[in-house]
Amino acid sequence: MFDIYWLNKYFWPKVNVVDKDKCWIWEGHTYKDGYGQCSYKNKKFRTHRVSYMLHNKFINKEILVCHHCDNPKCVNPSHLFVGTHRDNVNDKVAKNRQLKGMNAPMAKLTDFDVFCIRDARSKNVSRVSLVTAFNITYMSISNIERYKSWTHLQPPC
Numbered sequence: 001m002f003d004i005y006w007l008n009k010y011f012w013p014k015v016n017v018v019d020k021d022k023c024w025i026w027e028g029h030t031y032k033d034g035y036g037q038c039s040y041k042n043k044k045f046r047t048h049r050v051s052y053m054l055h056n057k058f059i060n061k062e063i064l065v066c067h068h069c070d071n072p073k074c075v076n077p078s079h080l081f082v083g084t085h086r087d088n089v090n091d092k093v094a095k096n097r098q099l100k101g102m103n104a105p106m107a108k109l110t111d112f113d114v115f116c117i118r119d120a121r122s123k124n125v126s127r128v129s130l131v132t133a134f135n136i137t138y139m140s141i142s143n144i145e146r147y148k149s150w151t152h153l154q155p156p157c
Contacts, residue, residue, distance in 0.1 A: 001058060002040055002050065011038060011050065015075055023074035024051075034072040051075035052082070064088050070097065100152045108136055114150045121145045 002011070014028035014036075026036030026047045036047030052065045055077035059065065066088045069079040083091070092098050102110050109117075117130055127141045134141075143149040 001053065006040055007054070010040075011047075014038075015047075015051075017076075020076075021078070022076070023069055023071045023079060024076040025071075026073045026075050030073065036073055036075060047075050048072075048080055051077050052080045056082075066091060070095065101150055109134065109150075111150075111153055114144055114153050117141060117144050118155070 014026060016025045016027050028047070029037045031037050031046070038045055038047050038050060040050075046065075048067065049059070049065045053059060059082060063082050064085060064087070065080050066083050067074055067079055068081060069076075071079070074080075089098075099105070101107060101114070113134060117134065120130055121127070121141070127138055127145075130141045131138050140149065147154075
């Protein structure tokens with residue numbers, strides 16, 4: 001798919017290989033999310049996908065190329081694996097890299113709010129009053145109380 005001239009002139013010179021087992025860092029253009037970007041025949045490609053295809057095989061657009069190393073600039077083929085979106089999410093969760101609690105972009109509560117809700121429920125404060133006080137849904141209160149959400153905030157020993 002990619003011709004040797006382009007690879008030798010435009011791709012490989014922008015890859016910093018310090019050690020064959022460590023991350024091979026893309027030093028060219030990047031997307032806003034930190035992943036390497038290159039252009040070939042007026043089409044943009046993510047560099048880790050290019051590296052994977054060079055060392056393995058062509059892959060279709062629906063298949064993701066994921067990083068074992070979690071370094072978006074890495075193009076070392078031994079650090080890359082293919083999978084679905086679900087595989088990528090499972091990998092992130094297994095490595096404990098997902099945003100949780102108040103670090104999640106859409107979070108309406110703080111950790112302190114969650115502790116207050118759990119404490120209030122232990123003292124039989126009604127869910128309805130907590131819904132009003134915290135401006136969240138009844139189900140959210142119930143999930144917090146039952147440790148179905150905000151699970152990273154465990155009760156004190």
